[in-house]
Structure formats: C-alpha cells, structure tokens
Amino acid sequence: MTDPVIDVRGVTRRYGEGPPALHDVSLTVRPGECVAVLGPSGSGKSTLLNLLAALDRPDAGTVTVAGTRLERLGEAASARFRRAHVGLVFQFFNLLDDLTVLDNVLLPAQLAGAPARASRAHAASLLDSLGMARHAQAYPGRLSGGERQRVAVARALINRPALLLADEPTGALDTASGEDVRRLLDELHRSGQTIVLVTHDLRLAEASAGRTIRLRDGRVEVRR
Amino acid sequence: MSGLGRVVRSGVRRRRVQTVVVGLVTAAAVTATVLGGGLLVASQAPFDDAFAAQRGAHLTVRADSGAVTEPQLAASASAPGVVAAAGPYRVLVVAFTERGGMRTPPLTVVARADPGGPVDRIELAGGRWPAGPDEIVLSGGAVRVPPGSRLATPGGAEFTVVGTARSVSDTAGAWVLPSAVGVLDGPDTADGYQMLYRFTDARTPTEVGTGRDAVVATLPAGAVTGARSWLDVRQQAVEDAAVFVPFLVAFALLGIVMALLVVGTVVAGTVGVATRRIGILKALGCTPAGVVRAFVAQTLLPAAVGAVAGTVTGNLLALPVLAETEEIYGSANTTIAWWVTVLATGGVLAVVTLTAWAAALRAGRLRTVDAIAVGRASGPARGRWASRLAARLPVARPVGLGLARPFARPARTVAILLAVATGAAAMTFATGLAASLLRIQTALTQDVADVTVTGDPDAGPVADPAAVLAAIDAQPGTRARYGRTQAPGTVAGIADPVSVTTITGDAAWDGFEMVSGRWFAAPGEAVVGGPLLTATGARIGDTVTVRIEGTPVRLRIVGEVFESVMTVFTGTATPTGRNPSEYRVALAPDTEAGAYARALTGALAGRGLTARPSGTETDPLLLVVEGLTATLTLLLLAVAALGVLNMLVLDLRDRVHDLGVHKALGMTPAQTIAMVVASVAGVGLVGGLLGVPAGVAMHRLVVPTMAASGGLHLPEALLDVYGPFLLTALALGGPLTALLGALLPAGWAARTRTATALRSE
Ligand SMILES: Nc1ncnc2c1ncn2[C@@H]1O[C@H](COP(=O)(O)OP(=O)(O)O)[C@@H](O)[C@H]1O
Numbered sequence: 007m008t009d010p011v012i013d014v015r016g017v018t019r020r021y022g023e024g025p026p027a028l029h030d031v032s033l034t035v036r037p038g039e040c041v042a043v044l045g046p047s048g049s050g051k052s053t054l055l056n057l058l059a060a061l062d063r064p065d066a067g068t069v070t071v072a073g074t075r076l077e078r079l080g081e082a083a084s085a086r087f088r089r090a091h092v093g094l095v096f097q098f099f100n101l102l103d104d105l106t107v108l109d110n111v112l113l114p115a116q117l118a119g120a121p122a123r124a125s126r127a128h129a130a131s132l133l134d135s136l137g138m139a140r141h142a143q144a145y146p147g148r149l150s151g152g153e154r155q156r157v158a159v160a161r162a163l164i165n166r167p168a169l170l171l172a173d174e175p176t177g178a179l180d181t182a183s184g185e186d187v188r189r190l191l192d193e194l195h196r197s198g199q200t201i202v203l204v205t206h207d208l209r210l211a212e213a214s215a216g217r218t219i220r221l222r223d224g225r226v227e228v229r230r
Numbered sequence: 231m232s233g234l235g236r237v238v239r240s241g242v243r244r245r246r247v248q249t250v251v252v253g254l255v256t257a258a259a260v261t262a263t264v265l266g267g268g269l270l271v272a273s274q275a276p277f278d279d280a281f282a283a284q285r286g287a288h289l290t291v292r293a294d295s296g297a298v299t300e301p302q303l304a305a306s307a308s309a310p311g312v313v314a315a316a317g318p319y320r321v322l323v324v325a326f327t328e329r330g331g332m333r334t335p336p337l338t339v340v341a342r343a344d345p346g347g348p349v350d351r352i353e354l355a356g357g358r359w360p361a362g363p364d365e366i367v368l369s370g371g372a373v374r375v376p377p378g379s380r381l382a383t384p385g386g387a388e389f390t391v392v393g394t395a396r397s398v399s400d401t402a403g404a405w406v407l408p409s410a411v412g413v414l415d416g417p418d419t420a421d422g423y424q425m426l427y428r429f430t431d432a433r434t435p436t437e438v439g440t441g442r443d444a445v446v447a448t449l450p451a452g453a454v455t456g457a458r459s460w461l462d463v464r465q466q467a468v469e470d471a472a473v474f475v476p477f478l479v480a481f482a483l484l485g486i487v488m489a490l491l492v493v494g495t496v497v498a499g500t501v502g503v504a505t506r507r508i509g510i511l512k513a514l515g516c517t518p519a520g521v522v523r524a525f526v527a528q529t530l531l532p533a534a535v536g537a538v539a540g541t542v543t544g545n546l547l548a549l550p551v552l553a554e555t556e557e558i559y560g561s562a563n564t565t566i567a568w569w570v571t572v573l574a575t576g577g578v579l580a581v582v583t584l585t586a587w588a589a590a591l592r593a594g595r596l597r598t599v600d601a602i603a604v605g606r607a608s609g610p611a612r613g614r615w616a617s618r619l620a621a622r623l624p625v626a627r628p629v630g631l632g633l634a635r636p637f638a639r640p641a642r643t644v645a646i647l648l649a650v651a652t653g654a655a656a657m658t659f660a661t662g663l664a665a666s667l668l669r670i671q672t673a674l675t676q677d678v679a680d681v682t683v684t685g686d687p688d689a690g691p692v693a694d695p696a697a698v699l700a701a702i703d704a705q706p707g708t709r710a711r712y713g714r715t716q717a718p719g720t721v722a723g724i725a726d727p728v729s730v731t732t733i734t735g736d737a738a739w740d741g742f743e744m745v746s747g748r749w750f751a752a753p754g755e756a757v758v759g760g761p762l763l764t765a766t767g768a769r770i771g772d773t774v775t776v777r778i779e780g781t782p783v784r785l786r787i788v789g790e791v792f793e794s795v796m797t798v799f800t801g802t803a804t805p806t807g808r809n810p811s812e813y814r815v816a817l818a819p820d821t822e823a824g825a826y827a828r829a830l831t832g833a834l835a836g837r838g839l840t841a842r843p844s845g846t847e848t849d850p851l852l853l854v855v856e857g858l859t860a861t862l863t864l865l866l867l868a869v870a871a872l873g874v875l876n877m878l879v880l881d882l883r884d885r886v887h888d889l890g891v892h893k894a895l896g897m898t899p900a901q902t903i904a905m906v907v908a909s910v911a912g913v914g915l916v917g918g919l920l921g922v923p924a925g926v927a928m929h930r931l932v933v934p935t936m937a938a939s940g941g942l943h944l945p946e947a948l949l950d951v952y953g954p955f956l957l958t959a960l961a962l963g964g965p966l967t968a969l970l971g972a973l974l975p976a977g978w979a980a981r982t983r984t985a986t987a988l989r990s991e
C-alpha cells in the first residue's frame with residue numbers, strides 16, 4: 007500500500023482566546039485522491055488548508071505532507087517545501103498585477119531555480135492545455151474571473167506538485183466560469199493529480215471529489 | 231473633528247517608523263540650523279556690541295602732515311553725513327626697543343589727550359592713561375609688554391608703559407599724550423594726522439564710501455594717505471569665527487532640504503496608505519479640511535519633540551566653537567543667542583508644517599469614490615515595461631522582481647533617490663571640506679619639515695649659515711633643508727607692519743602653495759601673501775620698496791603665495807645681515823626624526839644650535855570644524871538612511887498582500903530580502919551618482935567662500951582634493967546608505983506571516 011500524501015493527526019489550531027479554529031482534526035489523503043472540505047463560513051476550512059500548505063503551524067498534533075513533517079519547519083524550509091510539493095489556488099486568484107500571465111505562471115519555477123527553457127516550455131504547454139495560450143502576454147487585470155482562475159491553476163501546477171490545494175476556487179466566479187473551473191479540476195483529478203479543495207459549492211464537491219469532509223466549529227462532523 | 235482626529239490617529243498609531251523618522255529629521259534640521267545661525271550671530275555680536283559701546287569710528291583717515299593743516303582737518307567734521315568726529319591727532323610710526331634689545335614691530339602711535347570723546351572711546355584693559363610725556367599705553371592686540379616695562383625710541387628717549395587699552399576701531403598700536411610728540415619724533419619715524427568719523431549711514435561699503443568721499447572732498451588734494459572703513463576692521467575681527475559660517479550655512483541648508491524631503495514623503499506616503507480609510511471617513515461626512523488638519527497635527531507632534539531635541543544638541547555642539555571664539559574676542563559670550571534658537575526652531579517647524587500641509591492636501595482633495603475604489607480595481611499600469619525587461623534579465627528572479635519595483639512607484643522612487651543623493655552630497659562635501667582644511671592648514675603654517683634647528687640668531691660667525699647648511703647636508707638622511715629668519719618691515723602706503731621672511735636655501739618644498747606666479751629665483755625677487763597685494767594694490771611683476779629696520783630694499787614680486795597675513799618671502803639678503811634664526815629639514819624616507827635630531831645637534835655642537843623633531847600641533851579651530859563636520863555628516867547620513875527606511879516601509883505596507891502571494895508560491899526569506907534590497911540598490915546607485923557631483927560643486931562653492939571670508943585666495947591645489955578612488959568610494963556610499971535603510975524593512979518583509987498577509991484585503 008502506498009504512503010498517504012497527507013497525514014494529519016490530532017491537529018488543533020487556536021487564534022488567541024476563545025474556541026480553537028481547529029480542534030483535534032485528523033485526516034488522511036492517498037495519492038490521486040480528490041478530497042473536498044465542506045463547511046459553513048468560519049468553520050476552519052482555510053485554517054486547515056493553511057496548515058497543509060505550511061503557511062501556518064498547528065498548536066498541537068502533526069501534519070505530514072508528501073513525507074515532510076510540517077509542524078516544525080522554519081520559514082525558509084516551508085517555502086522550499088511549498089515550491090517543491092504544493093500548488094495553491096485561491097478564491098481571489100492572487101495573481102500579481104504587474105506581471106504578465108506567462109510571468110505569473112513562471113514565478114514559482116523561477117523561485118525554485120528551475121532551468122529557464124524547460125520551465126518556459128512547461129508553462130506554455132500548461133497555458134495551452136488550459137486554453138490560455140493566446141493570453142500569455144496579457145496582464146491579469148484584463149482577464150475575466152474564470153480566465154484568471156485558469157492562470158492561477160497553471161501557476162499552481164508549474165512545479166508539478168504532489169498536492170494541489172484550492173481554497174474556494176469557484177467562490178468568486180459566476181456560474182459559467184465556475185463550471186469551467188469545476189471541469190478543469192475534474193480533468194486534473196482524472197489525470198491522477200492529488201487535490202484537496204475547500205468549498206461550500208456542493209456541485210463542485212460532487213463533480214470532482216471522490217470524498218468529502220465536513221467541518222463545523224473546527225471539528226470534523228461527518229465522514230462519508 | 232475630535233472624532234475624526236481619533237480615527238486618523240488610530241490608523242496611524244502603528245506607524246512608529248514614520249513618527250520616529252519625522253522626529254529625527256526635524257531634530258537634525260534644527261541642530262544644523264541652530265548651529266549655523268547661532269555661530270553666525272555669535273561671530274558678529276561681540277564686535278558689534280563693543281563697537282556700539284565705544285562709539286567706534288566708521289572711518290579712520292590718515293592725512294599727510296605736509297599737505298593739510300589741523301584747522302582744515304577739524305573743519306572736515308562738518309562734511310555732509312558726518313554725525314561725530316574726533317581729531318586731528320598726531321600719528322607717528324615707531325619701532326621701540328625693549329630692555330634686552332628686543333625690537334617691537336613698528337607701532338602706530340597716536341597722540342591723544344584723553345581716551346574718551348565723541349568717537350572711539352578707548353577702553354583701558356589695565357593700568358591708567360598716560361599722565362606725562364614719558365608715559366605710553368599699548369594696545370592689547372599689538373605687542374605684549376607688561377605695564378611698568380620701559381621702551382626706548384630709535385632716538386634714545388625712554389617711555390614707561392602705564393597701561394593696556396583696546397580700541398575696537400583698531401585706531402592705534404599705542405597712545406601717548408600730545409606733549410610726547412616732540413619726544414617721539416626722530417629721523418626714523420613716519421608721521422601724519424589721524425581723523426575719526428562717525429556717519430549717519432555706514433552699514434554698507436557704499437555708504438561708508440559716500441561718507442569717505444564727502445570727507446575727502448573737504449580736504450586739499452593728496453592730503454589723505456589712507457582711509458580705513460570700520461567694515462574692514464569688523465571683517466578682520468570676525469573672520470576667525472566667520473570661517474565657520476559658510477560651511478555651517480551649507481549644512482543648515484542641507485538639513486532643511488532633507489527635512490522638507492523626508493517630511494513631505496512621510497506625510498504623502500501616510501496619506502497614500504490611508505487612502506481607503508480617508509475615503510470611508512469622507513463618505514461618512516468628514517470635511518476635506520478636517521482630514522488635512524488631522525494629518526498635519528499628526529506630523530507636528532513628533533516634529534515638535536524632534537525640534538526640542540535638536541535645540542538641545544545644537545546648543546551643546548556650539549559650546550566648543552563658542553569657547554574658541556570667546557578666546558579670540560575676550561568676550562563672555564559662550565552660548566547661542568536665545569532668539570536664534572527660537573527663530574531656527576520656529577523656522578524649521580514652519581517648513582515641516584507647510585510641507586506636511588502640502589502633502590496632506592491630496593488627502594483632502596481625494597474623490598471619495600476613487601478612494602474607496604482603491605485596492606479593488608488594479609492600480610495604474612506603471613512600469614510594466616520594466617517588469618517585462620527584468621523578467622528577461624539574467625539574474626535570480628527575486629532580484630529581477632526587486633529591480634523592476636522602482637518603476638511601479640515613480641514618485642516614491644524619486645523621493646528615495648533624493649534622500650540618497652542628499653546624503654551622498656553631504657558626505658562628499660564633508661570629506662572634501664576636511665581634506666581642504668587640512669591642506670589649507672599645512673599651507674598656512676608652511677611646516678612640513680621633519681626637523682627644526684633653532685638657536686641664537688645673532689651668535690655671530692659660529693652660526694655662519696653656509697657652514698650650518700653644509701653640516702646639515704653632511705648628515706645622513708637629509709632630503710632638503712633651508713634657513714629662515716623673520717623681521718618686521720614696512721611697505722609704503724600701508725600702516726600695518728609687514729612680516730619679511732628671508733630664506734637661505736630652497737624652501738619651496740616646505741608646504742608653500744602658490745596662488746599665482748612662481749617662487750623667487752634671482753636676487754631682488756620676492757613672493758608675497760595675498761593680503762599684502764590687496765593692501766598695496768600691487769600686482770605680480772610690480773616692484774615694491776620694503777623698509778626693514780629703516781633700510782629700503784627694492785623687491786620685484788614674482789608670485790603670490792597662499793598666506794593669511796601680510797608677508798614677504800625673499801632669498802635676497804636683508805640689510806641687517808641677520809643669520810637664519812631657524813633651519814628646517816625634510817628627511818629621507820625611513821629616517822627616524824628623533825635619532826636624526828640628536829645626531830645633528832651633536833654635529834652642530836659649538837654653534838649654539840639645537841635640532842628637534844618638528845612638533846605638529848593642529849589648530850584647535852580646525853579640530854572643532856572637523857568634529858562638527860563629522861557630526862553633521864553622520865546626522866545627515868542617518869536621516870538619509872531613515873528616509874529610505876521610511877519609504878520602503880510604506881512600500882512594503884502597500885505590498886503586504888503581494889508579498890504573501892510570493893511567499894505562498896515558495897519565496898524563501900532570503901529571496902524576499904534579496905528582492906527588497908534589489909529594489910533600492912539601483913536607486914541608491916543613481917542617487918550616489920547624482921549626489922557626488924552635487925557635493926563636489928558645493929565644496930567648490932563653499933570652501934573658496936570660507937577662504938574669502940578669511941581674506942584668502944585659494945590656490946587650485948587646495949581645492950583639488952577628490953581623486954578618482956575617493957569619488958568612486960563616495961559614489962558607492964549612495965547604495966550603501968540605501969542598503970542600510972533597506973535592511974530593517976527587508977527583514978520585516980521576510981518575517982511577515984504568509985497566512986496573515988494573504989488574509990489582508
Ligand atoms: N489570522 C487569524 N487570526 C485570528 N483569527 C482567525 C485568523 N484566521 C482565522 N481566524 C478565525 O478562525 C476561524 C476559522 O477561520 P477560517 O479557517 O478562515 O474559516 P473558513 O475558511 O472556514 O471560513 C474563524 O473564526 C476566524 O475568525
């Protein structure tokens with residue numbers, strides 16, 4: 007049996023006083039799985055995703071992603087971990103306005119010091135496969151929401167990550183664009199990409215995810 | 231309004247960097263201004279006070295006793311514009327002999343019945359006014375002979391020194407009663423009359439000139455042989471402290487420019503960052519004026535604290551300088567005038583307020599819709615060409631991202647550029663100033679010799695110069711040497727004594743700097759100091775007659791040497807046939823001065839001469855100037871670095887979210903620091919390249935002005951202090967300043983919590 011891509015055990019994350027944002031959460035994700043995290047606003051979904059991306063550290067419990075224990079990583083190590091193993095897609099795209107589409111996509115490869123030629127070729131093929139090739143030299147400001155999210159996905163995939171994390175990828179999109187992104191993620195899943203996506207879009211969860219997890223007040227509510 | 235104040239303040243309370251920067255920059259500007267203004271006033275005040283108290287003479291006229299009568303001179307008091315006059319007094323120029331044979335320089339002796347009167351009330355510093363024809367009072371500045379001493383005239387008459395006095399108008403070297411004139415007069419004395427005038431208007435050279443012309447017009451043609459304006463006397467009296475003034479003014483100006491720049495950008499930046507907030511406030515009904523007021527008040531608070539601190543440091547820094555000038559005037563004025571402090575502080579605060587107000591106007595004018603829209607729509611597409619270019623540069627990606635950054639915020643970039651350029655200019659100016667002052671000092675003391683040989687100048691044949699020079703030459707380790715002796719002399723047309731230095735051997739190596747012309751070569755040739763040329767109106771190529779101990783010597787001026795006093799240097803044997811009183815020796819490299827001097831003293835045994843390593847004592851005034859220069863430069867550099875820091879902090883605050891994205895994509899802290907540092911390195915380099923020429927230009931302007939206020943013409947060699955190596959080092963100071971300012975914010979950027987950054991907006 008293959009090792010899981012994600013192995014979260016008994017994780018608690020607390021911001022200041024009050025009830026923790028995550029409370030004793032455990033989760034395992036195997037290679038090639040697509041897991042949807044569902045739950046109402048404020049239930050701790052983004053917090054969980056941040057922990058998986060090593061953007062944040064748990065107060066208790068362990069987080070292992072792609073064989074790396076994340077809870078003890080320093081800043082530089084977590085940055086290196088991210089660019090090696092994780093691709094991130096956000097609700098509001100988070101593209102850099104002053105870089106072209108192509109430069110946005112290339113950025114993680116450049117930060118990782120990947121060979122320029124190979125990265126360019128890979129970026130071009132990603133944009134091509136996402137139908138964005140003709141916008142390579144455009145600036146994100148000119149693109150529609152759906153197009154921007156495609157660029158964001160391309161950027162997330164440039165370093166061939168073991169894990170794609172998406173936080174409400176359709177949350178800022180109209181129905182048609184949302185459908186677009188849904189199909190894209192589904193295709194990625196079919197091609198074998200491991201994905202964890204946070205959403206309250208039930209259609210997205212059903213369309214792409216093989217499995218769903220529900221969070222409520224920081225606890226895993228139902229497992230199905 | 232108070233509600234608005236609270237809202238804006240709370241929005242800016244966390245901007246500690248800006249607050250500290252405003253405080254510090256104001257402190258620096260106030261320090262420089264208080265110092266500059268305070269010393270400027272302090273350098274004039276003692277003279278002006280004394281001049282008013284003594285009813286000083288605006289014009290001192292010397293008249294030829296053969297060409298004018300006493301009643302004619304007395305009548306000149308009614309010339310137009312004259313409000314008071316004194317005289318005519320008889321004047322004689324006499325060189326006395328002290329007990330023991332020491333000769334005084336020729337003294338201008340004025341015959342006056344009493345020290346009071348309507349003009350030039352002479353102040354007795356000690357002793358009393360002469361009571362009989364055999365008593366004399368000396369001017370404190372002229373010669374130091376204690377009361378009770380006896381002075382003999384060339385004719386053999388004896389005078390007793392009964393007091394020391396001081397004329398702020400500098401009208402005489404000594405005073406006697408009119409009844410002593412007959413005793414003083416002899417074959418060797420030049421004589422004439424002195425008349426003193428006060429005018430209704432005498433503030434400018436033109437006004438004094440008008441008064442002088444009116445007086446001269448009432449007298450027979452050719453009667454007036456000399457007329458000295460009080461402005462010249464004042465100039466001489468204040469020049470020591472005045473040397474400071476141009477350079478302090480330069481620093482004060484730099485400080486104010488810096489304050490303007492930094493305060494302007496701080497407020498503009500704060501407004502820029504608070505734009506959304508302002509929009510919301512205005513949407514809620516705040517008036518534009520209310521918003522502007524709140525921003526100005528916010529700046530004034532730290533500025534006021536900084537101003538108080540600057541007042542204290544400025545006054546403290548002035549203490550050593552004032553102590554120095556106090557010595558020169560004998561005045562007790564050791565603190566900066568309070569009103570200067572008030573004026574400087576108020577002036578700088580006014581500049582800060584105006585700048586803050588101008589920068590905050592933008593906040594007031596901001597259209598509410600636009601303000602609220604900020605951050606929603608993508609910003610103006612500035613500098614994209616630069617990011618495109620940088621993406622293709624063969625540098626690490628974070629460096630490329632950093633390099634493109636300045637073009638995205640041109641206004642902020644220009645502000646950083648100016649801050650760095652000002653710092654580099656200050657640094658360049660200060661370095662050049664220190665180097666020039668050192669060279670000026672060396673050129674004025676003309677002392678680069680390693681060993682000095684002194685002894686009894688009149689020891690007779692044993693000290694035969696040829697033999698002494700031969701003995702020095704025979705000493706191993708001698709590189710160059712010459713002998714010199716100094717005697718007072720007079721030059722026709724000027725009352726003050728002239729110092730005549732007779733040189734045996736080649737002296738041109740001993741720190742002399744030529745302003746123009748060449749060093750003397752043939753007998754009958756001489757080089758002179760600039761003040762002598764100014765006083766006589768002579769030019770290079772002219773021949774002057776110098777009387778040395780009564781004997782006239784004709785000398786052709788072949789060059790002007792850099793000098794602050796009236797001097798003649800010649801190789802021509804002087805009539806007295808005096809031997810050198812001093813020999814100066816330069817040693818070959820690696821020769822130890824102490825051992826050499828001991829050996830030479832041994833070799834010269836029996837000639838009454840002793841060799842000593844030359845002491846190098848530095849002028850305390852120079853030390854003070856150099857200390858001040860270093861302090862003020864550090865202050866300005868710190869402010870420049872703070873300016874950069876402030877601008878970067880603002881920039882990073884704008885970009886917290888982008889930084890978060892970068893880090894989410896895998897940018898390490900080291901890469902973040904590289905990016906931030908690269909974003910200022912280029913700007914710093916350009917700032918350095920702009921600032922260095924500005925500093926050189928300032929040096930070219932200020933140093934000659936400083937010299938001119940001391941009555942000196944500067945030779946080119948003393949200004950030419952910037953070598954290519956130094957210039958390169960100074961230009962690199964620009965990026966270095968920028969890097970210093972960038973390190974702290976870069977560290978903050980690297981430590982920003984990614985998750986937090988992504989949540990913002
Ligand atoms: N950086 C933070 N500081 C303080 N509280 C936070 C922070 N991030 C999230 N929270 C709190 O933690 C809880 C879970 O937040 P989050 O994970 O963003 O929820 P979701 O993504 O499911 O809407 C919320 O109550 C939120 O206010």
Ligand SMILES: [Mg+2]
Pocket residue numbers: 051052053
């Ligand atoms: Mg969320």
